[in-house]
Amino acid sequence: MDGYEIILNRRSIRKFTSDKIDQETIEKILNAGMYAPSARNQQPWCFVVTDKRMILDDMPNFHPYAGMMKQATLAILVCADKLLIKSEGYWIQDCSAATQNILLAAYNFGIGSVWLGVYPREERVEGMKKLFSLPDQIIPVSLIALGYPGEEKKQPERFDQSRIHWDRW
Secondary structure (H helix, E strand, O other): OOHHHHHHHOOEOOOEOOOOOOHHHHHHHHHHHHOOOOHHHOOOEEEEEEOOHHHHHHHHHOOOOOHHHHOOOEEEEEEEEHHHOOOOOOHHHHHHHHHHHHHHHHHHOOOEEEEEEOOOOHHHHHHHHHHHOOOOOEEEEEEEEEEOEOOOOOOOOOOOHHHOOOOOO
């Protein structure tokens, strides 16, 4: 599958099978996240990975949109490490780029995923900090549910010429 097709066809998957994701595939997905572009090449990201049912099942208790975690076989929490930040204010973009790379890599390997926002919602940030015992300098940015898809979604038409402006607005 080529990169363009991956971008166009990846969908947010919220229903998963119970099949486990092998360690090699998980590492490849994380590797893709680490190849995201970042401001001044600061790479401020770090990742918390869990497949523990108790942890996955607890997430909907403080994140209102995390119900699919009860079916997901794996979750990746994308975080920023304040100690790695060289350009203040860009870490959110850097971690978002890493999140997107993870979603695209997962799709490439036949894994379904969905991006859940954590930062800047304080109750979600605090919930993740507590659940994963995060140190003070770690900011949870996004949460990704992963698993083999238990549903199929068709590619919608999203190209909208009216959103494109050439040379001037």
